[in-house]
Amino acid sequence: MIPVTKPFLPSLATFQSYIDCIWTRQWLTNNGPLVNELELKLRTYLNLPYALYVTNGTIALQLAIKALALKGEIITTPFSFVATTSAIVWQGCKPVFVDIDEQTLNIDPSKIEAAITPRTTAILATHVFGNPCHIEAIDAIAKRYKLKVIYDAAHCFGVKYKGKSIFAYGDVSTTSFHATKLFHTIEGGGVFTQDEALLKKMTYMRNFGYSGVDTFSEIGTNAKNSEFHAAMGLCNLKYIEEILCKRKELFEFYRSSLETSDLQFQHIQSQTQFNHAYFPVIFKSESAMLNCMKQLEKVQVCCRRYFYPSLSALPYLEQIAMPICDSIAKRIMCLPMFHTLDNLERSLVVKIITKAQNPSRKRIAAKPAYSTAIAGTEMIANIN
Numbered sequence: 001m002i003p004v005t006k007p008f009l010p011s012l013a014t015f016q017s018y019i020d021c022i023w024t025r026q027w028l029t030n031n032g033p034l035v036n037e038l039e040l041k042l043r044t045y046l047n048l049p050y051a052l053y054v055t056n057g058t059i060a061l062q063l064a065i066k067a068l069a070l071k072g073e074i075i076t077t078p079f080s081f082v083a084t085t086s087a088i089v090w091q092g093c094k095p096v097f098v099d100i101d102e103q104t105l106n107i108d109p110s111k112i113e114a115a116i117t118p119r120t121t122a123i124l125a126t127h128v129f130g131n132p133c134h135i136e137a138i139d140a141i142a143k144r145y146k147l148k149v150i151y152d153a154a155h156c157f158g159v160k161y162k163g164k165s166i167f168a169y170g171d172v173s174t175t176s177f178h179a180t181k182l183f184h185t186i187e188g189g190g191v192f193t194q195d196e197a198l199l200k201k202m203t204y205m206r207n208f209g210y211s212g213v214d215t216f217s218e219i220g221t222n223a224k225n226s227e228f229h230a231a232m233g234l235c236n237l238k239y240i241e242e243i244l245c246k247r248k249e250l251f252e253f254y255r256s257s258l259e260t261s262d263l264q265f266q267h268i269q270s271q272t273q274f275n276h277a278y279f280p281v282i283f284k285s286e287s288a289m290l291n292c293m294k295q296l297e298k299v300q301v302c303c304r305r306y307f308y309p310s311l312s313a314l315p316y317l318e319q320i321a322m323p324i325c326d327s328i329a330k331r332i333m334c335l336p337m338f339h340t341l342d343n344l345e346r347s348l349v350v351k352i353i354t355k356a357q358n359p360s361r362k363r364i365a366a367k368p369a370y371s372t373a374i375a376g377t378e379m380i381a382n383i384n
């Protein structure tokens with residue numbers, strides 16, 4: 001089986017050496033030395049003044065909303081992972097969707113102003129698949145209407161915009177270090193801000209609101225992460241350049257192999273140093289996408305409808321039409337992207353997609369389950 005993603009794993013010996021140290025110190029969590037070291041290394045790698053390591057990318061969003069004391073309505077994108085919207089609702093605010101740009105797949109800034117009401121307090125936008133939002137346009141609107149800006153940068157590790165880490169933008173940027181993300185700490189997340197007072201507030205909030213041994217300054221939660229998770233992060237960070245390189249190579253292979261197809265690709269913002277974390281492809285119709293997915297499944301290649309459905313269709317929200325997002329969400333899927341995806345496997349993916357796009361050519365025969373790369377060779381032979 002070729003999955004859509006596989007977590008990156010460092011050498012077991014390296015991870016073990018960190019675990020041995022944890023055993024010696026017997027310090028498992030509560031802002032331990034590995035958590036501190038990871039934060040320091042992340043700040044250095046990203047060239048940012050502050051970074052807070054937290055439990056996951058969802059709590060990172062909740063902390064940001066809470067620390068900015070947001071109330072009322074938050075303008076957001078319907079094309080994201082469910083946590084972007086659910087974090088808003090969880091914090092007692094109302095998500096107000098603004099449709100996306102068909103090319104970039106990010107929130108369309110030209111439609112934001114029409115959605116602003118006296119109750120609007122912020123904009124929460126996702127840099128979809130690591131593609132930077134139209135940051136200048138969003139900032140200008142936020143300034144004009146005195147709104148806060150949070151970026152959900154869960155897909156963005158390694159992305160730079162105008163020479164700076166993408167996490168440097170917005171009042172707060174959040175990210176996820178979940179196992180499925182390009183850089184991960186098994187579970188984990190990050191919160192970034194340039195505002196020292198806000199950082200302090202979030203640091204206390206992360207730890208139950210403690211500001212001293214017996215003193216509390218904020219209402220807090222438990223958003224701490226453990227030494228074990230930080231250990232995985234420290235190991236994985238050693239491989240980050242290799243991971244980024246491999247993704248780029250894979251991305252470029254898919255892109256050049258599928259260039260002449262009918263598929264539409266995401267348009268990447270200029271002045272971006274991209275991380276090539278995902279390879280989304282947009283079909284002409286939902287049926288073309290489903291047919292292709294079926295052909296891929298026959299040879300045990302799993303692609304994923306991502307993001308689907310549109311968040312504006314969530315059952316706990318008032319239903320509203322988001323024509324562009326609704327249409328894209330039905331026609332998009334992400335191709336397998338992970339560190340160990342080999343040449344045979346990626347060629348198989350491309351061949352099946354190309355054939356599915358060209359139904360006039362010989363049909364691809366359904367085959368029984370195969371589970372290794374060698375089976376992949378056979379499959380390629382079979383569809384030739």
Ligand SMILES: *Cc1c(COP(=O)(O)O)cnc(C)c1O
Pocket residue numbers: 056057058059080081083084126152154155175176177178188189
């Ligand atoms: C993964 C993801 C999250 C949630 O992060 P977790 O660490 O899994 O909680 C939030 N937003 C987006 C866009 C994501 O892709």
